[in-house]
Amino acid sequence: MSALKPPIGISLARTFGKNINEETVLRTAEAMVSDGFVSAGYEYLIIGDGYALPRRDRATGKLAVDEEKFPCGMKALADKLHGMGLKLGIVTSAGAATPNGAPGCIDKEYVDAETFAEWGVDYISHDTSFMPPKANYQTVIRRMGLALRNCGRDILYSVFSSDEKLHVWARSAGAGAYCDRSFADADEVTFPCDEIAGYSADYCWHNCGEICVTDDLPAMLRSKLALCAMMSSPIIVDCDVTALSKETSDILRDGNILSIATDDEGRPARRFGEGVYVKYLKDREYALAFIRDNFADAIFSFADDDNRRMEFYSYDFGITWNAGYVMEAEGVFGAEGKTEFDAVFAADVAAGDAQVYKLRLVR
Amino acid sequence: MKLKTPPMGFNTWNTFGECFNEEVLIETADAMADRGFLEAGYEYLILDDNWNMEWRDPETKRMIPRPGKFPNSDILPTFRHIHNRGLKVGVYSCAGVRTCACKMGSFDYEFLDAETFAEWGVDYLKYDYCLHPELGDGETLYRRMSLALRHCGRDIVFGACNWGWDNVWSWARSAGVDTYRSTGDICDNFNSFKGIFQSQVMKLGSSAPGCFNDMDMMTVGMEGHGSNTALFEGGEGGAFGTEGTYRIQFCVWCMFQTPLIMGCDVRNVSDKYRDLLCNRELIAINQDIECRPAFPVSFDTSLVYCKLLSDGTFALLFINDDDKERLMSCITHDIGYTVGSGYKIHMRDILSGEEMVQGDFPTVKVPGRDCRIFKCKLVK
Numbered sequence: 001m002s003a004l005k006p007p008i009g010i011s012l013a014r015t016f017g018k019n020i021n022e023e024t025v026l027r028t029a030e031a032m033v034s035d036g037f038v039s040a041g042y043e044y045l046i047i048g049d050g051y052a053l054p055r056r057d058r059a060t061g062k063l064a065v066d067e068e069k070f071p072c073g074m075k076a077l078a079d080k081l082h083g084m085g086l087k088l089g090i091v092t093s094a095g096a097a098t099p100n101g102a103p104g105c106i107d108k109e110y111v112d113a114e115t116f117a118e119w120g121v122d123y124i125s126h127d128t129s130f131m132p133p134k135a136n137y138q139t140v141i142r143r144m145g146l147a148l149r150n151c152g153r154d155i156l157y158s159v160f161s162s163d164e165k166l167h168v169w170a171r172s173a174g175a176g177a178y179c180d181r182s183f184a185d186a187d188e189v190t191f192p193c194d195e196i197a198g199y200s201a202d203y204c205w206h207n208c209g210e211i212c213v214t215d216d217l218p219a220m221l222r223s224k225l226a227l228c229a230m231m232s233s234p235i236i237v238d239c240d241v242t243a244l245s246k247e248t249s250d251i252l253r254d255g256n257i258l259s260i261a262t263d264d265e266g267r268p269a270r271r272f273g274e275g276v277y278v279k280y281l282k283d284r285e286y287a288l289a290f291i292r293d294n295f296a297d298a299i300f301s302f303a304d305d306d307n308r309r310m311e312f313y314s315y316d317f318g319i320t321w322n323a324g325y326v327m328e329a330e331g332v333f334g335a336e337g338k339t340e341f342d343a344v345f346a347a348d349v350a351a352g353d354a355q356v357y358k359l360r361l362v363r
Numbered sequence: 364m365k366l367k368t369p370p371m372g373f374n375t376w377n378t379f380g381e382c383f384n385e386e387v388l389i390e391t392a393d394a395m396a397d398r399g400f401l402e403a404g405y406e407y408l409i410l411d412d413n414w415n416m417e418w419r420d421p422e423t424k425r426m427i428p429r430p431g432k433f434p435n436s437d438i439l440p441t442f443r444h445i446h447n448r449g450l451k452v453g454v455y456s457c458a459g460v461r462t463c464a465c466k467m468g469s470f471d472y473e474f475l476d477a478e479t480f481a482e483w484g485v486d487y488l489k490y491d492y493c494l495h496p497e498l499g500d501g502e503t504l505y506r507r508m509s510l511a512l513r514h515c516g517r518d519i520v521f522g523a524c525n526w527g528w529d530n531v532w533s534w535a536r537s538a539g540v541d542t543y544r545s546t547g548d549i550c551d552n553f554n555s556f557k558g559i560f561q562s563q564v565m566k567l568g569s570s571a572p573g574c575f576n577d578m579d580m581m582t583v584g585m586e587g588h589g590s591n592t593a594l595f596e597g598g599e600g601g602a603f604g605t606e607g608t609y610r611i612q613f614c615v616w617c618m619f620q621t622p623l624i625m626g627c628d629v630r631n632v633s634d635k636y637r638d639l640l641c642n643r644e645l646i647a648i649n650q651d652i653e654c655r656p657a658f659p660v661s662f663d664t665s666l667v668y669c670k671l672l673s674d675g676t677f678a679l680l681f682i683n684d685d686d687k688e689r690l691m692s693c694i695t696h697d698i699g700y701t702v703g704s705g706y707k708i709h710m711r712d713i714l715s716g717e718e719m720v721q722g723d724f725p726t727v728k729v730p731g732r733d734c735r736i737f738k739c740k741l742v743k
Contacts, residue, residue: 001653001673107701107703109699109701109704110701110703110704110705110706139696139697139699141699142697142698142699143699143700143701144699145671145699146671146677146698146699146700146741147699147704149671149675150675150706150741167568167569168565168568169568169658170568171568171571171654171655171656172567172568172655172656172657172658172670172671173658173671173699174655174671194533194534195530195533196533197533197537198532198533198534198535198536198537198569198574199536199568199569199571200536201536201569201571201572201573201574201654202367202571202572202573202654203571203572203653203654203655204571204655264365265365265539265573266365266572266573267365267536267537267539267573267574268536268537269537270534270537270538278537279537280513280537280538280539282365284513284514315503316503316506317506317510318503318506318507318508318509318510318538319507319510320471320507322471322472322473322474323473323474323507323510323511324474325474325514361510361514
């Protein structure tokens with residue numbers, strides 16, 4: 001039920017890994033509030049899988065929290081985060097172990113779902129890491145889906161599984177989001193192929209991957225954010241919120257791109273050409289994105305590939321002279337200015353960068 | 364316009380084909396309102412092909428309602444009556460130069476036609492795919508009408524009908540399409556609707572709020588009646604739907620969260636079928652807010668489907684396509700149940716009320732050419 005809109009949040013899983021602790025989580029939470037991330041729409045704080053002891057409690061079989069790292073326990077942590085307007089997320093595995101060696105949920109799905117509910121968890125990134133080769137992916141993912149729906153708490157179920165057919169059955173298994181790559185491989189934002197781009201919808205969003213802020217290159221960050229927003233993907237940013245540059249923080253909290261991401265229509269964009277995407281929004285507006293995702297160019301700056309002219313054609317969009325309209329493009333992210341045009345709108349886009357416009361019809 | 368759940372209503376095609384008029388439509392509207400269909404959620408009364416002329420008004424270029432069906436070519440009294448009875452108006456056009464019945468199509472007139480429909484108070488457009496230019500892109504034609512509808516000044520549901528061509532499921536949602544027909548036309552026999560739903564089993568992942576897979580109008584209750592002979596092709600030895608197979612059709616249409624558009628003559632369909640079509644629990648499965656698709660639980664000749672519902676329960680549908688009654692089972696480990704969870708499965712037959720508690724191998728007796736559908740809940 002919580003996946004009515006694509007989830008937006010901060011993850012500490014990759015940035016901190018095993019070194020996550022209560023203090024870091026609370027420091028992050030405070031920064032999310034004071035630096036305006038919560039007010040911008042960042043709701044989830046995903047702490048990763050480093051919170052757990054590598055082995056289950058012998059007596060109960062339940063997951064055990066590492067009390068050296070989390071002395072107050074998970075429930076107290078969750079209560080604090082809830083009080084700050086945040087939701088708690090953790091990384092789990094459908095297999096034998098999580099990426100950082102916490103126990104996996106295989107054959108313990110119902111027990112663990114109840115544990116998550118007791119703790120007050122709101123979101124799990126459920127990966128198929130360390131999956132026993134003979135185990136069946138669909139079965140274990142369906143198990144956790146059914147277990148979560150009966151645990152007494154609304155927990156958003158985000159599935160990571162390198163199954164190219166995941167889009168066929170993820171929704172039917174109860175997933176609130178799904179990524180057709182393993183958690184380890186999902187540290188890049190990529191466009192789903194044209195065929196499955198259309199599957200992203202309310203209560204089960206196609207996850208294009210996580211945004212890892214490792215290099216703070218504004219162009220790359222804009223591209224990743226723009227692609228997620230246009231495809232109605234979850235936006236999960238893995239970083240140390242307390243150590244971001246102002247420019248990075250401003251980009252991540254940009255109101256225009258985030259409102260495109262959570263638009264009420266919840267429709268994914270359609271790819272109209274190499275790097276050209278158009279998304280229907282509510283209230284008769286549309287978003288146009290030119291996204292150059294050749295990130296290598298951004299790093300190595302090949303001079304003759306610096307700017308590429310990218311084009312949008314009203315004809316392909318569905319507007320011809322018979323319609324009685326021309327169109328207008330207004331820069332809202334990575335671009336500025338308003339331009340009226342008849343049949344084609346073009347812009348020069350820097351390597352690895354993105355420009356997003358709002359499109360309107362004009363009589 | 365964004366639909367949160369599949370639309371429900373009635374369409375003239377299955378029973379009347381090209382033969383409907385103002386009088387029939389008024390009677391149909393009254394039947395929908397007075398016989399409980401509207402109350403159950405069937406709100407759209409959709410006129411299919413052959414409401415309009417083969418040419419446009421030479422001055423205004425607008426479509427002309429057929430004067431033989433609508434006195435003085437005025438369709439507004441009909442639409443007013445439909446609205447007065449609390450229903451919504453649906454109309455039909457085509458992305459081609461002509462409709463399938465060779466009446467005027469909307470090609471190159473999309474925006475004018477959408478404005479016309481808006482002025483007339485139309486709430487739903489079925490948009491067919493016959494006779495579009497061979498050299499051209501189908502997706503673009505649907506995008507044109509989608510934009511036209513968005514800007515016509517009225518909320519109009521966009522029901523695409525391109526029979527699953529052009530990889531429609533990959534772009535329909537992004538193009539503002541509310542429903543998309545995924546197969547060829549339905550006929551009133553079990554082979555036909557079984558063929559339709561079996562072809563879509565693995566294609567339901569893209570059916571979700573904002574854009575639903577449309578498996579075509581229902582034939583539930585038709586029993587071979589109606590003036591549209593096209594509906595009666597393909598039945599083995601002329602056989603039509605039976606009570607059991609109509610039950611299968613309605614249960615599948617609900618489980619597969621496809622639009623519930625009735626095709627039987629609602630003025631005189633029997634109370635038995637009216638009650639089936641208006642079964643609130645079955646409709647609630649179709650209208651479940653999370654729109655999770657049904658999935659197959661067994662892959663042999665048994666047809667068993669499961670659908671997760673937003674209240675934590677799930678529905679299990681057992682379809683027996685054998686002639687004889689038999690025991691049917693499924694292995695619930697395949698839906699994510701485990702005995703080790705400590706839960707059992709409480710099952711209630713939605714149609715008979717029978718209750719039972721089962722576990723990893725629910726087994727039920729299903730009559731020949733019939734089905735049983737259960738609301739299931741995990742209980743400790």
